[in-house]
Amino acid sequence: MVVSWGVVLRAVVLVEAACSLVVGQVRYSVPEEAKAGTVVGRLAQDLGLEAVDGEGGRLRLVSPGRGWSVEVSGASGALVVSSRLDREELCGKSAPCALRLEVLVERPLRVFHVELEVTDINDNAPVFPAARKNLSIPELNTLPGSRFPLEGASDADVGANAQLSYTLSPNEHFSLDSHKTEEDGESLFLVLRKPLDRETVPVHRLVLTASDGGRPSLTGTMELVISVLDANDNAPQFNQSVYRVQLPENTERGTLVIRVNATDLDEGTNANISYSLQHLFPQDGREVFGIDRNSGEIRLRGDLDFEDVGLYRLQVDASDQGNPPLSGHCKVVLEVLDVNDNAPEVWVTSLSVPVPEDASLGTVVALLSVSDGDSGANGRVRCAVWPASPFGLVSRFAGSYSLVLREALDRERVSEYEVEVRAEDGGSPPLRARRGVRVPVSDVNDNAPSFLQAVYTVLARENNAAGAELGRVWARDPDEAGNGRVSYSLWEGGVGGASASSGWRAASSYVSVEAESGRVWALQPLDYEEVQVLQFEVRAVDAGDPPLSGNATVQVFVVDENDNAPALLPSSVGGGWGGSSSMEVEAVAAGSLWAWASWGAPAGQVVAKIRAVDADSGYNAWLRYELWEPRGKGPFRVGLYSGEVTTSRALEEADGPRQRLVIVVRDHGEPSRSATATLSVSLVEGGEAAAAASGGSSSSSSSSGLRPWSWSEGVGSSSGASSTNVWLVVAICAVSSVFLLAVVLYGASRWAPRAAVLSGAGPATLVCASEVGSWSYSQRQSRSLCVAEGAGKSDLMVFSPNFPPPPGPAAKETQPEPPALLDTVSARPLSPLAPSPDPSSLLLALVCLVSPGSRCWESGCVGGSGGGWRFHPSLLDAYKTRRLR
Known part of the structure; x- marks a missing residue:
């Protein structure tokens, strides 16, 4: 408090007056906390020492005044505050607070008593014994209205400044109650108004405020920390009533499925939770999952199989350790996710085999069932038939197929089918399965031999x-x-x-x-x-x-085999110079012939012609004529193949009247067979020869029925010549056409593969004989031969028709033939792929075959080689036609 100087002067005057009245004692009042230098009073003036000149300056306080923070100013003799005044420090709770001072005056020595009252100001706030007070109250056992004593606050001030009032921070559970008694003073209580719930509010924090009566009022606070003691009144609770988990079916053992968490609002042992697991569905799934009792971790202990169990329902129990223990529950629904771990399966439910090769299209061969243990895309199966075959699949309904016939069957081409039904699911990667179906085809008589x-x-x-x-x-x-x-x-x-x-x-x-x-x-x-x-x-x-x-x-x-010897036919003779006349040779005896020749006949004159025929054919019927006797140089000679007896030189008288000729006719067979003819030639004059010829002709004609041989007969009549010319034109045309065909076939055969048969090389000779001689064509070429059984043989094939000779005295010519022939030969008809005859030899053969006037039909046309020779089919057909006609 600040005191004005006017007030101080008035106080000093009063003190002086009082000192003069009451044995020199002065009383002052000063508020606490006055500032240093504050004049409490004019001590010298109040003591009346100011009038005495110089006495006021000799005043001093006697100890312990200095400890009370006041002093006497030496110049003015005033009592002033030297340091901070604290009433609570000087007097405590005493009231009033009066300080007794002794003032000493020297010369003369005198003592004055001064009383200084320090008045209280509200400079101290209420103070509680502690800033925080902790209380513990059980939650269930404490009833509303329960009282809990509290210590009040204290205030260092006195009087009204020390009069305290209390307030409690607003709350619904507690209130204050205070009582004042003269004996016990003031008592303060905390009253419970509402039951406590530790799980709702485990700790209540309240503020108790004490206010004094000063103006302005000062306050002090104390924090009340009320801990609610737990009781096992709460069961454990899970944060979810149902946990949903998804796991692939290929999850490995030991994998954490889920961690469940239960909380207990209690504490201590009441909140210690242990977990247990119960299997609701399926009941036999206890070995699949396990739970940690302390942590609540559920782990996989067994194997999951979507195809076995796709959904698990588990119940987890959480129990605390209170007395009595309480428990909570939750469910875990685990869905097993399908993994493509099952390949499709294919079964043949019905099989109808064998299938007739004439079965109609759409015939059901087999019924198939397809399944896949997976689900979704993993279980969608596609089926196909492999390889491409006459069968196909028809879907009847889901998972069922029919194996049906799509194409016509031919057992002779394929007698049995190995059908593979392939199934593939829609997984990633896809899994496959296959099933083989053996489908035999039964025979139907649909092929002729x-x-x-x-x-x-x-x-x-x-x-x-x-x-x-x-x-x-x-x-x-x-x-x-x-x-x-x-x-x-x-x-x-x-x-x-x-x-x-x-x-x-x-x-x-x-x-x-x-x-x-x-x-x-x-x-x-x-x-x-x-x-x-x-x-x-x-x-x-x-x-x-x-x-x-x-x-x-x-x-x-x-x-043909050489089983027939040559047989002699009646011969003819020509007589006269230059062959102008002729006579028939007459048979004298068996195998004996005779003829006439004119003296002086030139060399080369035909005297007679020996005619012989062999019932065989080919080489076996090819005849040669040899003059056996006389040997050496005689006037006659015999044509090797024609059988004509001609003069080798001009006939002379020295040759005698008669010549005896022994002529041997041999065939070319192996061994060869022969016949012997004896010709007696009478040498006469030209006139006698003519007469003998005319006479012999008439007698011979009547006796033997044979006409005399003449050159006109050899050449033929005019009508015969005309017929021959017509046939010759026809033959030339036919030969030209066939020749072109033979050239084409020959060219084709050069490019065609040969049959794998034995072949042999050797000269081939085609021979045709006529009245005027024989001609041949040789060729060297390998020929093919097919034998019925066994290996091929290198031998000669002979196709030599032996037709009866046409009417007339023409002689039959023969063909050479190898000594050995095949016993049994089965030859394929020639084709463009088989070897064909040389065109030149073919041409010669055609001339023999198509010339009706040719004498080849008498002796036949043959071909031979070391490897065999065959007619072209056209020649063979022509031959058969002529032979069967």
Whole structure:
């Protein structure tokens, strides 16, 4: 408090007056906390010492005045505040607070008593014993209205400044209650108004405020910390009532599934939670999951399988350790996610096999069932048939397919199918499965027996033994069992006789066909002179129902053997100079002939012509004439192949009247056969020769029926010449056409592959004989030969028709033939792929075949080589036509 100087002066005056009245004692009042220098009072003036000159300056305070923070100013004699005055420090709670001072005056020494009252100001706020007070109150056992004592605050001030009032911070649970008594003073209580819940508010923090009565009022506070003691009144609670988890089915064991967490609002042992696991669905899933009792971690202990269990329902219990213990519950729903870990499976539920090869399209072969244990895209299966086959899949409904026929079957092409049904799911990566289905095809008799060749050519030696195998035909039937079991039979065919009297005979009288093997057997020996070509058909019939059949033509060519010796025919002789006259040679005896010759006949004059015929053909019928006697230089000679007896020089009288000639006729067979003719030539004058010729002609004509030979007969009449010219034109045209065809076939054969057969090289000779001599063509070429059984043989094939000679005295020429022939040969018809004859030899053969006036038909045209030689089919057909005509 600040005191003005006027007030101080008035106080000093009063003090002086009081001192003069009351034995010199002065009383002052000063508020505490006055500033230093504040004048409490004019002590010298109040003591009346100011009038005495110089006495006021001799005043001083006697100890302990200095400890009370006041002093006497030496100049003015005033009592002033020297330092801070604190009433509470000087007097404490005493009231009033009066300080007694002794003032000493020297010269003369005098003592004055001064009383200084320090008045209180509100400079101290209420103070509590502690800034915080902790209280512990049980939550359930404390009832509303319970009182809890509190210590009040203290105030260093006195009087009204020390009168305290209390307030409590607003709350719904507590209130204050205070009582004042003279004996106990003031008592302060904290009153519970509402039950406590530790889980709601575990700690209540309140502020207790004490206010004094000063103006302005000062306050002091104390914090009340009320801890609510726990009681086990709360069960553990999970943060979720249902936990949902998804795990792939291939999750490894030990994987953390989920961590559940339960909280207990209690504390201490009441909040210690332990977890346990119960399996709601399925019941047998206890070994799949496990839980940690302390942490609540659920881990995978077993294997998950979506296809077995796709959903697990678990119950987790959380129990505290209170007394009694309380527990909480939650559910864990675990969904197992499908992983593409199951490959599709394919089953054949029904199989209808074998399938007939004539089954209609759409026929159901098998029923298939397809499944996949996965779900979603992993379980969607696509099916296909592999490889591309005549079968396909038709989906009937989900997971069921039909294996049906999409294309026509042919057992002969494919007798059995290995069908693979492939299934693939839609997973990533996809899994696959396959199922093999064996589908055999049953046979239907839809194939007739088929021969490898339309025409079989067989060569058979004449005089073969009865029962000899001539060849074998074989028909292929691709069907099976009875449908493919072929039996053979002789169907039709025959042969015409060599003469008109022999008639037609069926082939069954010569050959038979074995039903099982197709072998052709000879029923009797064959005679070339009787049968040259035997043609018949063989039928092959299968055992199907109905049976099917096929035919093949078999041509058996009888190969000639040299079993006939040459036979002499009546000869003719020419007489006269230059051949102007002629006479017939007459037979004197068996094998003896005679003729006339004119003296002086020049060299080269034809005297006679020896005629012989051989019933064989080819080389076996090719005759040569040799002059056996006389040997050496005689007047006559014989043409080697013509048989003409001519003069080797001019005839002279020295040659004698008669010449005896022994002529041997030999064939070319192996061994060769021969006939001997004896010709007696009478040498006469020209006139006698003419008369003998005319006489002999008439007698010979009447006796033997033979006309005398003349050059006109050799050349032919005018009508015969005209006919010959017409045939010659026809032959030339035919030869030209066939020649062009032969050239084309020859060119094709040069580029065609040869058959894998044995071949041999050797000279080939084509020979044709006529009345005027013989001519031949040689070629060197490898030829192919096909034998019925066994290896191929290098031998000669002879196709030499031996037709009866046309009317007239023409001699029959023969052809050479190798010594050995095949017993039984089955030759395929020539084709553009087979070797063909040389065009030149073909041309020569054609001339022989198509010239009706040629004498080749008498002796035949043959070809031969070391490797064999065959006619082209066109020549062979022409030959057969001429022979069978």
